[in-house]
Amino acid sequence: MKKIIPIALLAAFILFLNPLSGMGASGEKATDLQKEELNKLTKEEKKEGWKLLFNGVSLKGWKTFNGGKVDGWKVIDGVLNNSGKGSDHGGDIITKKKYDNFELYLEWNISPLSNSGIFIRVQEDIVNTIYKTAPEYQLSDDIGITRKREKYQFTAACYAMYETTGAEINPPGDWNSSQIVVNGPHVEHWLNGEKVVEYELWSRDWKERKAKSKWKDEPHYGMAEKGHVGLQDHGGLTRFRNIKIREL
Template sequence: MVKYEPKSLFMKNITIPLLFFLTFFICSCSTGEKREINTLTDKEKSEGWELLFDGNSMNKWKMFNGGEVTGWKIVNSEMHNSGGGSDHGGDIITKKQYENFELFLEWKVAPESNSGVFYHVQEGMTDAIYESGPEYQLIDDKGWPEELKNWQTSGANYGMNPPEDAEVKPIDEWNTTRIVVKNPHVKHWLNGKKVVEYELWSDDWKANKAAGKWAEAPHYGEAKAGHIGLQDHGGLTMFRNIKIREL
């Protein structure tokens, strides 16, 4: 004969360990979500990552072809460009130069805004940052008022290599960008997906340059090392969690 156990006791025996597990799971997830922005974990520090923005100051940045940063703002621990207003400051670059590196950052743009991330930028050769170093494009793909060419969309090597299967998040959400430069090999990631890959100074790269937007920009992409740059171009762009490690 099978002994009958009252339902209330049976449910109690199941519910207590289940509640314990759920509580542990929820707390664990919550702990992971509470990581502060603009910080490095102990693991990242041991891997050689360096913060380029700590949420409090712009002391690792300067104006392209200029001095102290102007026009850019820190808002809620985010780096904001001028938004194209009357206090337009211009493009900024890191004070330090990099050759081979992995760069990570988060970004979002306001409606109908356009910006970019540059690398291997050299000063004094041109007045335009985009005529110096290659650009990882950032733009409001879905809300841009004109039709975009494929090499103008987010994640592209602007003017050179269009992204493949790139997916930009809604306008009010943060996107993630990762750029790996290991001369001459370059890879672009957008929101965890590799979208561009190319070889600097290869025959294909030279052909793209000669046939496109940079044909009359002799210094474009020629440097093997240089500054990281952020563009103050058209509309508001916001950045956070900007970090780099040299390879």
């Protein structure tokens, strides 16, 4: 009697001989699986109130700061890419919805010598540049940019206001994670799972810093109690994924 080898056992044997069989030489299926896991919420996250700000397909829910239709930004393989060109202003995007108290999470990957930023409580139609109204969580290639900079110009700092403590950034090409907690006047910046900045809006310390900073003649800077979330298209290519928010 001829012995029949079960199909599952035969398939396992073939896979043992060639782990990449059925995947192609570069393991495309694994890559596809990774793409499918991007920009998704778990059941637990949904129960906790998390909402996606980017669905991995389109820029629905976003618009240009002080403008309308988004220009220059692209979605590639489930990842949001800014134009890679940038300017002082003009290409920054913001959520259509405004938020007051929230926790924001996202992952980002910056190209060499580039910089970008994340803005909170953005106000429109009162100034020509996004950073004149909204505190900025700085994103920067801290490894490749070697020119002398102030400490508050490095990644995860509140730009031009508060420097970080214990911030450790992954090199360009690797992904980093950032969280921003905004609850009333209280703001926290997290980088790769560590809290690196904490401050109180409108406190005596904050007012003193603002009076000595580049924002001293910007009356709208940091004053809003509710506003848009913004992403900067400033200098060089930065990519974003898994952008989600939970209102507090």
